[in-house]
Amino acid sequence: MDNERIKDLGEKELIIRLSKYMPKNQTKDDCASLSIAHENLLINTDLMVEDTHFNDKIIHPKDLGWKSVTTNYSDLISSGCVEFIGINIGLIINPETKWYWIKEFYEGACEALKYYGGVILGGDCSKGRKTAISVTAIGLQGELSLRRYSSRPEEIIITTGYHGLSKLGYLLKKSKINEDISKLTRELISQSLNSFQRPKPKRDFLQNIIKSRLSTDHVEIGCTDSSDGLYQAISDLAATSNCKAIIDYRKLPKYKNWPNGNNWDEYYFYGGEDYELIFSLPKDWAKRYLNLDKTSYEIGKFIKGLPSVEIINSPLAIQGNSYSHF
Numbered sequence: 001m002d003n004e005r006i007k008d009l010g011e012k013e014l015i016i017r018l019s020k021y022m023p024k025n026q027t028k029d030d031c032a033s034l035s036i037a038h039e040n041l042l043i044n045t046d047l048m049v050e051d052t053h054f055n056d057k058i059i060h061p062k063d064l065g066w067k068s069v070t071t072n073y074s075d076l077i078s079s080g081c082v083e084f085i086g087i088n089i090g091l092i093i094n095p096e097t098k099w100y101w102i103k104e105f106y107e108g109a110c111e112a113l114k115y116y117g118g119v120i121l122g123g124d125c126s127k128g129r130k131t132a133i134s135v136t137a138i139g140l141q142g143e144l145s146l147r148r149y150s151s152r153p154e155e156i157i158i159t160t161g162y163h164g165l166s167k168l169g170y171l172l173k174k175s176k177i178n179e180d181i182s183k184l185t186r187e188l189i190s191q192s193l194n195s196f197q198r199p200k201p202k203r204d205f206l207q208n209i210i211k212s213r214l215s216t217d218h219v220e221i222g223c224t225d226s227s228d229g230l231y232q233a234i235s236d237l238a239a240t241s242n243c244k245a246i247i248d249y250r251k252l253p254k255y256k257n258w259p260n261g262n263n264w265d266e267y268y269f270y271g272g273e274d275y276e277l278i279f280s281l282p283k284d285w286a287k288r289y290l291n292l293d294k295t296s297y298e299i300g301k302f303i304k305g306l307p308s309v310e311i312i313n314s315p316l317a318i319q320g321n322s323y324s325h326f
Helices: 011-021 061-077 099-116 165-174 186-197 205-211 230-241 262-270 283-292
Strands: 032-036 039-049 081-093 119-127 132-141 145-147 156-159 220-225 244-248 277-281 297-303 308-312
Touching: 039 061, 061 081, 061 099, 061 132, 061 186, 061 220, 081 099, 099 119, 156 230, 156 283, 165 186, 165 262, 205 283, 220 230, 230 244, 230 262, 230 277, 230 297, 230 308, 277 283, 283 297
Parallel strands: 081 119, 145 220, 244 308
Antiparallel strands: 032 039, 039 132, 081 132, 156 277, 156 297, 220 277, 244 297
């Protein structure tokens, strides 16, 4: 058993095994929660590795700096963060790397911090054959706790926006889009490239959840982001909350002029890196929230049942592979 290879175990099994060394529920969310000095902190670490997550051909270092911050902040947001304290940056750098690359990366990170809040708190550097970036973000937990394992049967599933755009942007940058590009609108191409290079997690969605909440509503909400794809996000909520998700294909929001077809559904469900929030609320609370936030959409509901995802009213069979880091 000790000789098993990580690529054979897969990411999910690896995390399950590592969870045995941590407090209960610690690996059920991307963020760690820590109470200290009368404050509840949220802490998150994300890695980006050259030729696994990025290279200079598909993303500019300034955009990579922005993305390194916002991908971390997305996890904080999906846990209920109300204030961003800042980030630590760890860099593994090939000694042949030019100063220009580092400078642009940090300037992009600072642009994201100026937009969302927080500062660079510090970090560390070392040399290696390929560039690797480790960012740890710290924020303050708000009055509501958003956790993957807190969805409940009969709650409405909501998304804060569109999916598939970042995947399309990535394919366009890689020149690997198999479909006829001439059929794509300039607006769709522009939005897709921007979604891939400069994602903007919805930092204000929590305000409308709080505004629409009654004093009798609970303070813990099932929520995650779609960094690993829409399907994986819903599956994670179902698995950790021990309920079944029913997704209505007809209710899924699509960006203007998003094409139809098997490939486009695969990009939509399994593409990843869209950083939208996927969460659930009781029916009446969901109605009040959706009346306030016109950029969010009801896409299904949770029911009692074995943890799984069922997609109904789809014209095509939805099949694909969720993102795996291995």
